[in-house]
Amino acid sequence: MTTSVSEPRPGFFRRLIPPTPMSRRLAVQSMLFSTGEGAFNTGSAVFLTQVVGMSASRVGLAITITSVAEFLFAYPAGRVVDRFGPKRVWALTTWGRAAAFVALPFVGSFSEYLLVGLLFALTGSAGHSSFQAYVLDALPTKERIETQAYLYSALNVGFTLGALIGGVSLAFDSLTVVRWTPLLAAALLTANGWWISRLPAAPHDLRVASGEVRERPVGPGPLSNPGWILASFFNGTLWTNQVLLNIVIPLWLVEATDAPHVLLAWLFGTNTVLCIFLPAYTSKGVRNLRDAMRYVWISTAFFVGSCLITMVTHSTTGFLTIFLVWLGHVTVTGAELFISGASWSFQAELMDPRRRGEYQGVADVSRTLGSMWAPALYTFLAMKWGSDGQGWLVIAAIVVAASAGLVPSVKIAERFAQRNFPELHEDEAAEGADVEPPVPAKVADPAEPITATDPAPSA
Structure with a gap:
């Protein structure tokens, strides 16, 4: 009896799809994040000037203040990520960012927007650090750079989809539609936070759950x-x-x-x-x-x-x-x-x-x-x-x-x-040779353990 074997897809198209289950799950996360962000960012100038009612100079001042705040939050946020685990912080900051989007339609002044902007700054700093820490920690060494590349592509796909959604909302030429567009971003980021919570725990998350990470590591930082x-x-x-x-x-x-x-x-x-x-x-x-x-x-x-x-x-x-x-x-x-x-x-x-x-x-x-x-x-x-x-x-x-x-x-x-x-990198290289590191039974995780991989900016 002859067994039919399906021909492999052409190399070019095969390369466009993340190769491992973990890299595909991370790519979905990246697309959810960037689609939500892109949907709002496309019409953000109209939202801030015509819905909130700020002048262009006030918009520039608010963005400058929130950018400085994100800069100042970056280092302490990284410390928080190490203390509580990248996956937990990543999911929480994604939901926090969703909450900021929920608040936007109700903002009516410069000071109110500034408060929401500071929440965006905090979740942006902690979210980016936790995202990068999770990807590097969860993925085998040999997969990290390749997965980062696929996640970078997925981010661009998401931003493109978000821009199209934002363009459609602007095409209605209605400030009411523009006012409530942030709720779509909030819904996508809420789903993104749930998706992140379903990812397998990274090794650092397991050390946090076991109580191992209670004190700062020895040696220079x-x-x-x-x-x-x-x-x-x-x-x-x-x-x-x-x-x-x-x-x-x-x-x-x-x-x-x-x-x-x-x-x-x-x-x-x-x-x-x-x-x-x-x-x-x-x-x-x-x-x-x-x-x-x-x-x-x-x-x-x-x-x-x-x-x-x-x-x-x-x-x-x-x-x-x-x-x-x-x-x-x-x-x-x-x-x-x-x-x-x-x-x-x-x-x-x-x-x-x-x-x-x-x-x-x-x-x-x-x-x-x-x-x-x-x-x-x-x-x-x-x-x-x-x-x-x-x-x-x-x-x-x-x-x-x-x-x-x-x-x-x-x-x-x-x-x-x-x-x-040096010994820590040697341990990682040895782990990278395994198909998947075993997850200790004492740590409950809702997702099945699968092979891991790596991305770009997020949350």
Whole structure:
């Protein structure tokens, strides 16, 4: 008797689907989160100015205050994650964020919005630290970077779906519809919190449940790790490709070129498509820190190329301008994709596994310091400095300098890890060889234990 064997799917399409049960569950979580966030963010300007009734300057002030609060919350939030376990904090902060969305339709003043914004800031800090800590802790070592890539794609899919939902709500041209749109985001995040609660407990969660994590781990923490602090700072500077992508190149197109403004939609559409389909491919080459540093320099080459290509559009006309501006946007997307793979490797290799929340909190603070100045400086350099866009050369030089600074920083952080927690990374590598670590019977978990894997920003 002949047994029919179904032919495997083409490699390209197979690569678009997360390969393990755990990575698929995490991808669903990422899509729920980003769809909810994207649905509100698309119409947030209309909501804050016309529904809440704030002036544009008040909106800017509120966003600045909440951004500073999130920055200040980052380190203590990371400590909380380590103390109570990443999964628990991740689920609670997701539900807390849902509660903030529920409150939004009832906000009617600057002070009321500020209170809700501070809740967003707190849940954003703790949620991001707990998300990253859970992914790194729950997944086998060999799956982390690959899963991060799939989660990055899933986030972009979700933000795209959210933008479509937000666009539909705006198309009604009704402030009542806009007012109640946050409830949809709240529903999606509530479901997301439930989904997170169904994930298997990570090893750190099990140590918390057993009472093992009652005191701070012995040995120096991330604040005593200068390599980690500096590497996070320079990594933040390399991530200013997002400033070029979302702020500087669009402004340059509008004010310094003859390209039609409708091209902006094509730029962001191209970036979204590339960030959905390519991360699973571009992350394949990162297996260790040496590969990560190679990706840093590839990202830098794309970043510099984008600066040089965009700079010359000051003097071009017609279709050539359109093509070059689009190409400049594509190359800065390349910078984003390659620095993503490198960043995930740094997180996996250079953090103390006992203190992932605290390390993530320090990284959030240092990375912010490495990038918070970029919108103002890059905009000034590109738009105001030099008669023919020579400021782009300074932007490129800043990024090259950051990459050069990252090289010794990573080496210092690597030596610190080898000196202070080498045995922990060896234990993780051994765990990664197993299909799935056993879950102790004394810890009840509603989800079946399955193989684990790793993502990007969340909650």
